[in-house]
Amino acid sequence: MPTLEQTRAILADLVAFPTVSSDSNLEMIVHIAAMLGDLGAHVDLFHDDGGHKANLFATLGPREAGGGIVLSGHTDVVPVTDQNWATDPFQLHEAEGRLYGRGTCDMKGFIAATLAMAPTYAALDLKKPLHFAFTHDEEVGCLGGQALVAELAARDIRPDIALIGEPTEMRIVEAHKGCCEYTVRFHGQEGHGSNPAAGVNAAEAAVRYVARLMDLAEALKARAPENSPFTPPWTTVNLGRIAGGHAHNVIPGRAEVDWEMRPVQAADIAFVKDAMATHVRDTLLPAMRQVMPEADILTEVIGEVAGLEPMEDSAARTLLMELTGQDRAETVPFATEAGLFQGLGCAAAVCGPGSIAQAHKADEFISFDQLGQCLDMLQALGDMLTR
Numbered sequence: 001m002p003t004l005e006q007t008r009a010i011l012a013d014l015v016a017f018p019t020v021s022s023d024s025n026l027e028m029i030v031h032i033a034a035m036l037g038d039l040g041a042h043v044d045l046f047h048d049d050g051g052h053k054a055n056l057f058a059t060l061g062p063r064e065a066g067g068g069i070v071l072s073g074h075t076d077v078v079p080v081t082d083q084n085w086a087t088d089p090f091q092l093h094e095a096e097g098r099l100y101g102r103g104t105c106d107m108k109g110f111i112a113a114t115l116a117m118a119p120t121y122a123a124l125d126l127k128k129p130l131h132f133a134f135t136h137d138e139e140v141g142c143l144g145g146q147a148l149v150a151e152l153a154a155r156d157i158r159p160d161i162a163l164i165g166e167p168t169e170m171r172i173v174e175a176h177k178g179c180c181e182y183t184v185r186f187h188g189q190e191g192h193g194s195n196p197a198a199g200v201n202a203a204e205a206a207v208r209y210v211a212r213l214m215d216l217a218e219a220l221k222a223r224a225p226e227n228s229p230f231t232p233p234w235t236t237v238n239l240g241r242i243a244g245g246h247a248h249n250v251i252p253g254r255a256e257v258d259w260e261m262r263p264v265q266a267a268d269i270a271f272v273k274d275a276m277a278t279h280v281r282d283t284l285l286p287a288m289r290q291v292m293p294e295a296d297i298l299t300e301v302i303g304e305v306a307g308l309e310p311m312e313d314s315a316a317r318t319l320l321m322e323l324t325g326q327d328r329a330e331t332v333p334f335a336t337e338a339g340l341f342q343g344l345g346c347a348a349a350v351c352g353p354g355s356i357a358q359a360h361k362a363d364e365f366i367s368f369d370q371l372g373q374c375l376d377m378l379q380a381l382g383d384m385l386t387r
Ligand SMILES: [Zn+2]
Pocket: 074, 106, 107, 138, 166
């Protein structure tokens, strides 16, 4: 059994890599790849298009057996700009049973615990593969997770169970909503306000777009699944920002709308996107292009993360209950990569050390107690994997 001291040392190394989402995570990924490679793991790195970031997928035990369990975490952290830290956020600082540093709870603490356990796992006679999935760009829309899951699907690698170690104070989470964010840009034609028909009013198009969106927000309430565990129980839509125009007497040539939805089921994502695409194609654009053929409405996908849908029978929930001795599972309001793994066909659940209350804040920390509980869970997993 690895000690807390070993976990602390690994965590200190991980925190020292300033893997803010906007920057490279390669040094940390290479560091982890070397640790797992030295243990005989099969390690793949999947780089992003720019080559500055990578996902890591590593396997101990019989790869050819298929299935198995994947321990998943993201390597990126949120920025520390404009935050008032008492100590250097990228240098692990210990005080009163806590370890302070950016990413300690979200979620390098979990990654450190899995790496501390890795030598133990490597020495076991594993009957099924044990995978490690460490991604980039989770905090900016789960971009790395989406790319990784696509790679795994292409290689037909489908673990039976995915455990995502986001901070839940080691409670079992079996469901959360997804999060999809969009920026829509309306390109019309400016003109004098005295003759509205001579221009293409981008702000007007934006308002018509939003009106349709708000109708859909109402329609989504009726689509809430029975026994939905969420609050509210349906998929929500939020209009976050609407901007456009200069003055009373000028036809706005440009407008922008930021909106998000928090889906309770994957089908709602398609329901809303298809309806909006139809409205743009069949109604809004034809009207704008009557005046100006180049008029356009362009949608930028900021991030699309499916939720973790609750399952009646979940092997992931059952496993975590067995490992931790808990008899219930919860829902949380934040999104994780669990839904991506569920989309791949894994039974997925979230359970990790530390509290989401500390995530993304100044003086982020994880307690030794939480790390210890995580090690206990991972140790129990090792015992089970040899059965
Ligand atoms: Zn996180």
